Amino acid sequence: MTQLGEIQQAILNGESATVGSLPVPESYRGVTVHADEVDMFEGLESRDKDPRKSLHVDDVPVPELGPGEALVAVMASAINYNTVWTSIFEPIPTFKFLRKYGKLSPLAKRHDLPYHVVGSDLSGVVLRTGVGVHTWKPGDEVVAHCLNVELESPDGHNDTMLDTEQRIWGFETNFGGLAEIALVKANQLMPKPDHLTWEEAASPGLVNSTAYRQLVSRNGADMKQGDVVLIWGASGGLGSYATQYALNGGAIPVCVVSSPEKAAICRKLGAELIIDRSAEAYKFWKSDTEQDPKEWQRFGAKIRELTGGDDPDIVFEHPGRETFGASVYAARKGGTIVTCASTSGYMHQYDNRYLWMNLKRIIGSHFANYRESWEANRLISKGLIHPTLSKTYPLEETGQAALDVHRNAHQGKVGVLALAPQEGLGVRDEEKRAKHIEGINAFRGA
Template sequence: MAPSTQLSEIQQAILAGERASLGSLEVPEAYRGVTVRAEEVGMFEGMASRDKDPRSSLHLDEVPTPELGPGEALVAVMASAINYNTVWTSIFEPIPTFKFLERYGRLSPLSKRHDLPYHVVGSDLSGVVLRTGAGVHTWKPGDEVVAHCLNVELESPDGHNDTMLDTEQRIWGFETNFGGLAEVALVKANQLMPKPGHLTWEEAASPGLVNSTAYRQLVSRNGADMKQGDVVLIWGASGGLGSYATQYAINGGAIPVCVVSSPEKAEVCRRMGAELVIDRNAEGYRFWKDEHEQDPKEWQRFGSRIRELTGGEDPDIVFEHPGRETFGASVFAARKGGTIVTCASTSGYLHQFDNRYLWMNLKRIIGSHFANYRESWEANRLIAKGHVHPTLSRAYPLEETGQAALDVHRNAHQGKVGVLCLAPEEGLGVRDTEFRERHLDGINRFRGV
């Protein structure tokens, strides 16, 4: 299934550098998007999570182009990327995302557009603005953009110090429809940011969600407020989130202790400049004796290994996202007065830890979820300035999004996995070749691993 005639015209105008003409080209009535279907939410019933295959549930469908509302923009999507929320959506866990769409649809007549029997998924994009709705004055057709994934209403006072606290805060492409794994996406205009000119479409699409999440979680005062010299324990340090946390720790003068699961992933961390690396599989850490009981002796062995690497210091900050499997060890390992900051639970949501190590040692647990617009803008600015680099390891065509999601589901990936949407091949979209040449080693660090 190839792009429609109208989308082919849009694609060709972008590839030919004629972006100024996009405002005069007709917006297509339909486009191809990667969807899950409400009629299939029970397809994996009775199966273990690890056995659920996104290739069965993610479909490339032709869907109608949504009506453009005030404060919104339609974007021609050149590339997107896979995040864990797309994996969760594809296996219908912890609940089918149609519950989110139904709730959003009750908010207003405009949000009712999102409550459909199909869900176009994806929370990253790079592309070009096609149209803007009433009241949008910052962006215009032809602008090259990336999008962060915070969808927020801001009609409540709660979000006006930090938009992440808004009562109607949602993650675009996960809790809303018309996401980025598609040829066209619908976003709010305040999700848009300038595309870094030295990156290809697929490279520019890959940092979005994870880069902003790591920035808030580790750097922002809303997260761990990391400072120079902090020892930072980073789980999954070569993965989508951890690879950015590792870069922020190094750039910020902190001392990362990178936890990975293979020699190849350890080598990736060393390429980023990390010196202290723990291969948890090679060293045989088993934090759970069985499904119900953890092993504190393994926490102690793990803590001793950290102190061995750091010269006797415990972590000031633990960068948490695996959840159930590691959380007990994280609470134990943090130094007295230290911080455990968590943004996800990829191994399970129900955490268990020994509270004595928390209360008696004055530790803190901080919840951190994505990032507000300012934090996302700052994180994107660091990408544009070449201080932080994309961690793209490979890119799939839109037709193979299911396989891309399976890679992430089975942790068979490094960094981020990209998806080409309207971009016909990799390597397109670079505007500043001279700046790119100075940073090629960093940009390509995850390629081929």
């Protein structure tokens, strides 16, 4: 049996505490993109770029463990849109991030390689910790959030997302979670929810923390009871968590989806006010350069029809270019548009009269700090927020998993198994799981 096989077997046997006595292998399998392939999709439209061609499963060396860091045996991971961006080399190849990071210090130089091990989620078991790590030890079952910070500047000590050297692990750094072993900073680690399987526990990290900051935190929209919250893509990776937070927080979600199947998922979560934008046939753009304000007005009227006359207090934005004009229009006077992404394009256009004359606010929100991520994970652990995993692929089929997300051919989150040989493993509290099984399985088979 290989060294990695021994580690895997110990974890599967419920003997995670013993992994600290087992040798760490010299190499592992990781999902990579290659620096010499960054031009492979040149001339193609974004939608035609195929992650199956650019994402490879390679044997790569285990990186040197530095102070304040941990090596984790990865049981499962998940796909986020940043892995899609990485795989199609947009908006820029991530090797530019790795080169910049590599200039920071001799320790950071490890990340500047001709291959990039990707992935910003994981669940697994701590194998080793570096000098200066006191909270975590080998054998701990963990999940990881994706905020990588240095905190040598004062800027980040009020909110670590403002650190001058803030990066997203597995996107702007190397040695990510779509692999059998990952390298993280110890302050990325959080306890694995004990009622979830490995793949379920791996799936919330990035999107759950992002939605928490964007909607609940004072650093985001600071949602309160009774707020009308317009949620784009309400059954997707981000939107499915925003919908849960709105419902749990006493707000009133208005869920925007693109099919009856996605509407059904939102209803299963408990949402009642749903707009199927495909059925309504909204066309916010007349052409590539001109939007249609009459469609904004028709959209706003539909929202008021559902809410009994109320406009949204908060608009949960992430599609970007395609929807942003409508979002600014639809928010109530004094309302908030909070945005964390631009999956349909980065160059947003909106009519500023609706913003300035109606005293609306646009807030930029990016991932979450450790406190926010911890709180979001705590809610998962308590069974108040549930994973939205719909489908899981083996590590060898990560390219297909990324293609599903790229083409929006998925619901909720798409998981990837690493050292976990099959789904359904890793549950430590069956009684708690039984209480929440309906919520846990809400997206299964969708």
